[in-house]
Amino acid sequence: MQLGTRIRALALASAGVFVVAACGGNNSTPSLNLAPAAQQILRVNTGVEPNSFDPTQQTFTYEAAVGRNTFQALLQAKADLSDVQAAAAKSYDVSSDGLTYTFHLQPNAKWSDGKPVTASDWVYGFQHFLNPALAAGYVDPFFDGTIAGAQNYGSVDVSSASAIDSFLSGLGLSAPDANTFVIKLQHPAAYFKWVATLWVAVPLRKDVVESAAGGTFPSTDTTKPEVWANKASTIIGNGPFKISEIASKDHVTMVPNPNYWGGTAKLQQIIYYYISDGNTEFSKYQTGALDIANVPLADVTVVKGDAVLSKQAHLYPQLTTYWMDFNAKKAPFDNPKVRLAFAKAIDRDKLANDVQHGTAKGIASFIPNGMAGYDTSDNTQSFDPTAAKKLLSDAGVTAATLNNFKLLTRNTTGSKTLNQFIVDQWNTNLGLNIQLDVIDSKTVTSRIRKGNFDIYGPSGWGADYPDQQDWMDVWFAGSCGSLNFGCPTLAGYDALVQKADTELSQSQRNADYLTAQKMLIDQAAGAFIYQPYEYDLVQSYVSFTHTAFDDQYAPGDQNYFSAYITTH
Amino acid sequence: MAVIAGRPNRGALLPSRLSALSSSRAGSLAIFIIRRILWMIPIVFFVILITFFLMHLAPGSPWDRTGGRQLSSVVTHNLDIKYGLNKPEYQQFGLYLWNVAHFDFGLSYQYEGKTVTALIGEGVPYTATIGVLAFLIIVPIGVLLGVLAALRQNTRTDFITMGFATAAASFPNFVVGALMVVVFSVEMARWTQHAFFLPAADFGLDDHLIMPVITLSLLPIAYTARLTRASTLDTIRQDYVRTAWAKGLSERLVVLKHVLKNSLIPVVTTLGPTFAFLVTGSVIVETVFNIPGIGRAFVVAVTSRDYPMILGTTVLFSIVIAVANLAVDVLYVFIDPRVRLT
Numbered sequence: 001m002q003l004g005t006r007i008r009a010l011a012l013a014s015a016g017v018f019v020v021a022a023c024g025g026n027n028s029t030p031s032l033n034l035a036p037a038a039q040q041i042l043r044v045n046t047g048v049e050p051n052s053f054d055p056t057q058q059t060f061t062y063e064a065a066v067g068r069n070t071f072q073a074l075l076q077a078k079a080d081l082s083d084v085q086a087a088a089a090k091s092y093d094v095s096s097d098g099l100t101y102t103f104h105l106q107p108n109a110k111w112s113d114g115k116p117v118t119a120s121d122w123v124y125g126f127q128h129f130l131n132p133a134l135a136a137g138y139v140d141p142f143f144d145g146t147i148a149g150a151q152n153y154g155s156v157d158v159s160s161a162s163a164i165d166s167f168l169s170g171l172g173l174s175a176p177d178a179n180t181f182v183i184k185l186q187h188p189a190a191y192f193k194w195v196a197t198l199w200v201a202v203p204l205r206k207d208v209v210e211s212a213a214g215g216t217f218p219s220t221d222t223t224k225p226e227v228w229a230n231k232a233s234t235i236i237g238n239g240p241f242k243i244s245e246i247a248s249k250d251h252v253t254m255v256p257n258p259n260y261w262g263g264t265a266k267l268q269q270i271i272y273y274y275i276s277d278g279n280t281e282f283s284k285y286q287t288g289a290l291d292i293a294n295v296p297l298a299d300v301t302v303v304k305g306d307a308v309l310s311k312q313a314h315l316y317p318q319l320t321t322y323w324m325d326f327n328a329k330k331a332p333f334d335n336p337k338v339r340l341a342f343a344k345a346i347d348r349d350k351l352a353n354d355v356q357h358g359t360a361k362g363i364a365s366f367i368p369n370g371m372a373g374y375d376t377s378d379n380t381q382s383f384d385p386t387a388a389k390k391l392l393s394d395a396g397v398t399a400a401t402l403n404n405f406k407l408l409t410r411n412t413t414g415s416k417t418l419n420q421f422i423v424d425q426w427n428t429n430l431g432l433n434i435q436l437d438v439i440d441s442k443t444v445t446s447r448i449r450k451g452n453f454d455i456y457g458p459s460g461w462g463a464d465y466p467d468q469q470d471w472m473d474v475w476f477a478g479s480c481g482s483l484n485f486g487c488p489t490l491a492g493y494d495a496l497v498q499k500a501d502t503e504l505s506q507s508q509r510n511a512d513y514l515t516a517q518k519m520l521i522d523q524a525a526g527a528f529i530y531q532p533y534e535y536d537l538v539q540s541y542v543s544f545t546h547t548a549f550d551d552q553y554a555p556g557d558q559n560y561f562s563a564y565i566t567t568h
Numbered sequence: 569m570a571v572i573a574g575r576p577n578r579g580a581l582l583p584s585r586l587s588a589l590s591s592s593r594a595g596s597l598a599i600f601i602i603r604r605i606l607w608m609i610p611i612v613f614f615v616i617l618i619t620f621f622l623m624h625l626a627p628g629s630p631w632d633r634t635g636g637r638q639l640s641s642v643v644t645h646n647l648d649i650k651y652g653l654n655k656p657e658y659q660q661f662g663l664y665l666w667n668v669a670h671f672d673f674g675l676s677y678q679y680e681g682k683t684v685t686a687l688i689g690e691g692v693p694y695t696a697t698i699g700v701l702a703f704l705i706i707v708p709i710g711v712l713l714g715v716l717a718a719l720r721q722n723t724r725t726d727f728i729t730m731g732f733a734t735a736a737a738s739f740p741n742f743v744v745g746a747l748m749v750v751v752f753s754v755e756m757a758r759w760t761q762h763a764f765f766l767p768a769a770d771f772g773l774d775d776h777l778i779m780p781v782i783t784l785s786l787l788p789i790a791y792t793a794r795l796t797r798a799s800t801l802d803t804i805r806q807d808y809v810r811t812a813w814a815k816g817l818s819e820r821l822v823v824l825k826h827v828l829k830n831s832l833i834p835v836v837t838t839l840g841p842t843f844a845f846l847v848t849g850s851v852i853v854e855t856v857f858n859i860p861g862i863g864r865a866f867v868v869a870v871t872s873r874d875y876p877m878i879l880g881t882t883v884l885f886s887i888v889i890a891v892a893n894l895a896v897d898v899l900y901v902f903i904d905p906r907v908r909l910t
Contacts, residue, residue, distance in 0.1 A: 052680035059637075135646035137639055144642075154642035158649055222650045226681035248690045249860030250770065275769060275858045283749045283768040284858075287757045410634075442628030442873060449638065482638040 035541065035565040040268040042542065042563065044292045044554045045275045045284075049249055054229035055199050056129035059137035061462075064199040065553035066272065069254055069560055070112075070237040071202040074103050074122075074181070075193060076558075079545070081371055081466040084193045088117070088203075088238060089181070092196075098188030098504045099148075101196070103181040110259040111205060112242040119175030121203035126183075127168045128204050133158040133220050138200045141464070141473075146192055148172030148184040164219040187502050190509060194465035208236050240265050240561040249274060266564040282537075291542050291565075292554050295535045297414065300357040309537060315359065316534040316546065316555050319466060321368045323526035324422065324457035325448070325486035332397045333454070336523040339488070341391035342455075343381040343527035345429040346422060352530055355421045360530040366520050368531040371466035373513050378521045381528060385429035392430060399432050405454035406437035410444045418458055422529075448485040456485060459526060468513040472497045475525050488525045541568035596908075597901060604894045608887065615886040616668065616879060620661050623878050630677045630873040651677060664879065673883075674876035678869070684880035688862060694771050695854070695861035699846035701777060702784040706842065710789045711835065714796020715823065718831075721801060729793060736790035745783040745856035752779065769858035780857045784850055788842050796835050803831040833904055840896035844889040 034040075046062040055067030076087040089103040109117040129136055130143060132153055144153035149171040157163040172184030185192060195201065210216055212228035228234040232243045240262065241254040251273045256265040275281045278296035285293035286309075295303050295313065303309045326333040326342065333339055348362025364381040367373040392402075409419045416438060423434050434455075439447075448456050461483075464470045473479060476494050480487035493516055500512035521528070536555055544556030544563035556563055630653075631644045639647070648654040652663065667674060673684035717729040753768035767776050803809060804827055812822045849863020862881060869877035900907040 049679075051678055054680065057680050132642075132646050133650065135643050135650055137643060140640040140643055141637060154640075154645075158646050223675065223681055230681055248687075249865070273770070273858075274860070276864075277855050277858065279746065280749070280769045280856060280858050283754050284770075286754045287765055287768050288762055289768065289770075440871075441634050442626075442632060442871060445632040445634060445638075446628040449632065482640060 032543075032564060033566045034266065035567045037268050039568075040266060040565050041271065042267050042269070042292075042560065042565065043271045043273065043290050044557070045281045045290055045294075046272045046553050047274060047276055047281075049274045050252070052226065052229055053235050053243065053246070053252075054204075054226055055202050056125065056138075056204070057134070057136050057226070057229070058199060061553045065557045066243070066252060066254070067199040067202075068239070068558055069241040069270070070235065070239045070243055070257075071199065072237075072239045073198060073201050074196040076197050077194075077466065084197055087197070089196075092193070094193075098190065099185050101183045101185070101192060103183070103196070105179045105181060106261045107179055109238060109261040111236050111238055112257040112259055113236050114259050115205075116178075117203055117238050118178045119181040120178075121205060122181040123173045123175050124206045125202050125204035126173050127171065128209070128225065129200055130171060131164060131168060131219055131225070132156045133164060133222050134225060135222075136200065138198065142195045142198065143201075146185050146189050146195060148186050151186055159220060161218040161220045168219065188504055189469075189502060190504055190506065191465070191467040191469040191501070194467045194470070197465055203238060205236050208234055241270060244269075260561075262561065265561045267560060270560055285537055288539075291539045292556075293537045294554075295537060297357060297359070297417075300359060300535055303535075303537070312537045312540060314536055314538055314555070316536060317361070317368075317370055318532050318534055319368050319371055319463035320460055320532055321363055321366060321528060322458040322460045322530050322532065323366075323528045324455060325453075325459050325484065325526055326455055326488075326524070327451060327453055328486050328488040329451055330454065332395065332401065333486070334489075335395050335397075336488070337391045337395040338397055339486075339524035339527065340381065340522075341388045341395070341430065342426060343524045344384050344388035344391065346425045346527060346529060347383045347429075348529055349383075351418075351421060351425075355418055356530065356532070359533045359535040361533065363528055363531045364521070366517050366526075366528055367468060367471055368463075371463060372510065373468040373471065373517065375514055375517065378518050380522050381524065388430060399430075402430075403433045406435055408444060408447065408453040408456040409436045409438045410441045411438050412441065415458065422457065449481050451481065451485070451487065453485070457527075458529065459485060468509070468517075469497075469501050472500070472513055472516050475520055484526070486526055488523060490519050490523060490525060493519050541566045597898065601894065601898065604890075604897070608890050611890060612883055612886055613665075615882055616665065617661075619879055619882045620664065621657075623873070623875055624657055626873065628873055630875065632873075651675070668883070673880040676869075676877050677874045678872055678877065684876045687865060687877060688880055688884060691849075691860060691862035691865045694859050695849040695863060696847050697771075697773075698777065698780050698784060698853070698859065698861070699843075699849070701781045702788070702846050703843055705781065705785045706788045706792055706846075707839065709785075710792025711796050711828075711832070713789070713793035714798075714835075715800050715828065715831070717793065717797040718800035718804065719819075719823065726797075730797070733790035733793045736786040737794075739786070740852075741783050741787060741850065742852045742856060744786060745779065745853060748779045748783065749856070769856075771857075771859045776857075780853050780859060783856070784846065784853045788846070791838070792835060792842070795838060796831065799834045800827060800831040803827050806830075829903060833900070836896055836899055836903060840892040841889070843895075844885075844892040848885045848888055 046065050048060070048062045050058060050063035050066050051060070052058060052063065053066060053070070055064070055071045058064050058067045072088040074087060074089040075084040075092070078085045088106060088109060090106050091104045093102045094100070105117065105119060105122070111117055128134070130139055130147070130150060130153065139153065144150040149167070152167060156167045174182045176182060209225060209228050212231070212234045213224035217224040232246050235243050237257065240257055240260045242257040243252060244255040245253040247253075251271050254270040254272075255268065258264055273290070275284065278294065281290065281293050282296055282299055284290045303313050324342070326339045328334050328339070343364075348364065352358065352360040352362045361369070363369070364379060365374075365376055367375070407419050407423050409415050416436070419436055423436060426432050426434055444456070447453050461471060461474055474483045475488070475490060476483075476497065477489075496512055497516050500509045500516070503509045503512065520526070534555065538555065542563070543566055545559045546555045629644070631639050631647055633639065652660060655663070664674070676682050676684055676687055679687065713729045713733065717726045720726050749768050752766040756765035766779055770776060809822065809826050812826045849861045849866070851863045851867045853859070854861045854864040862884075865877070866881040868874075869881060
């Protein structure tokens, strides 16, 4: 999951479903108190215009917020994240060797133009997505490692149409009949059911793509296959909503898809605005021009002290963890003791309360609260300045050596404030004098990818889906420079995680991932610092079901099908 | 056709029709304009050259992500092929020039399948509307304040107008913009129970325009007022103005006929760049009021290293600035009869 400009992978701390409703939870009463149809309009800010309205090409949460509503994946997460449930597939079977997934599609599923959705549309959608010439950003983390034949994704000659065609036709995708979609895997992958919930794994209409492109095109073509996604009239989806208007750079409007198999949504319009400035979003909410808005960090105390706004504010945990990276290819950070000393010298509760104004929770482990694998039994990284100092002296590292190092910081308010707090903690608790090195964001990314830094943070990870596999591969040796930047050497870690990834028994997987997480904590692969919460304002007349991580950007955006506006 | 010392006279090589033109005032103006337009070609070339290499020198690739999952080398390799970034830079440059000569500014890296021309075309109307409106306010108000201050030098009128100009120039427009939003949108909505307030953000051809246009105008108004005041003070001390007063002309006649025309020359010089600045968009105003204009698009393109979009907007800006300066030079002819264009 991209932790981009703003992260909206949301999780739920305790369990299950969170209902935000008018008038203090009278949502359980059978009468919905529905506002008239003309008022069934939901106005939300997603911050940035989607780079594409083709869900297979989307990689950011603000894009998937549109993709998830206009197209529907095979499966979706249950509200409590314990398992998957039916979506575009009514049910699915897994062969006993764990290699073949058979999806039984909803028999009366229709496209937004009324034509039936067939299994061959699914094959076409997956092939479009897996075409290496189109270079979709979300292919390689999940699909080239799972779908049979896709392991050759990286070696296909993208200038040769025949090479691409033979790669695509060799993929383990088939449609034995109109309602059955079969996917063969390279190796057993118990987490594949979660992969099938991703917004990129959707069907596409070959006839629509080709007619928008003005005819058939070779698979090497990179522009014609995307023409359809630029016009509302040719974005034909299988989701509960369809796009009615694309006002570039300003907003996108979605209306109910009357042909959706599950019925018609109550909301008559969803408008996603692209307001990049948090203060502008907040002002607009206060004038009543937005129904849901995020509270900028600087205004959290204002909202908490405001009689009206504080009643509309909700705290939603996110399935995200932040940590600090130490360049483990450089002495003395190649020594786990030194890294651990730094990890133990951060007062995480103070961070959550003072820096994040209570919109975060300190965490000293990797997997966040709200998903499988969350475990706080290992407190090796917990705040303990005395033990931290002892670790440093045991490692034989002097303050003079460490003072030469800098904390690489992105030139954003959030990063600067956080990192100033972190260095203050280190300088106070370890008796050091480390400085910040603040540079523009793109340059920071380019430097950390090349390993050209001492300490960097905050690094973060947000769940793509609530399975540990999505998290543990961050620390593979092969993920150095792309998913993790400290690149610590963790003996036996890769083999253990790979074993758990292909293991079919869930209890064995959980046990293996737990051992792997212990390695990350004990050897301080990173100094895990906090789990963020989303602090959002929701107008009292908006009713929606908030399901943990499944929300892509704004709370409830995965269940807008069941959302509605109450009389007001 | 006169030949002097074996060299053709100036204009002798021009077709006779053109040379006939060049002898008249309108004709020389036409030739001047054509020459200046042709000069834009090398200007745009050097703008492209410098921008192209500076932007490739800047660290970071278009495919680097701000955080989280970075694209794998397989995907970035295929993206490089898709957008031609796998070729050597001089080849990319040559190809870009070739395409620009055919008015093809390429595909944006940020928006799948969208051309730079389309993206710029989407942003320009927003920015231009606000820029032109601001310009229409700036010129009369700025000049009026400046002339008033000069004619009433060292009186209360002078202190108030110049005090306003100094304040307007000192407050950064992100402060002015944000402050106006708080007062006229948020607080006003609260006081009036949502009955009357200005919209906090977004573009619209109605009351949405008020705050962005005012925010954008303040600094140029202040600047124009100060400049007008200085040049007017200079002009009213000239002998011919004194003569005009001595003839017993009314103040209105002296100011409008004798003072204003001459004192406006330095003001006109700055109006060209001001106009160019206004219609190429203010990032801050566009961000604070969430206007989908070209100024913000340019900054987003720079921070995300969207090379074709950076080049496309830079070329557009350079052309706008060149045209604005040309317009100023042409305006001189009409304001100041001493000016001859060559």
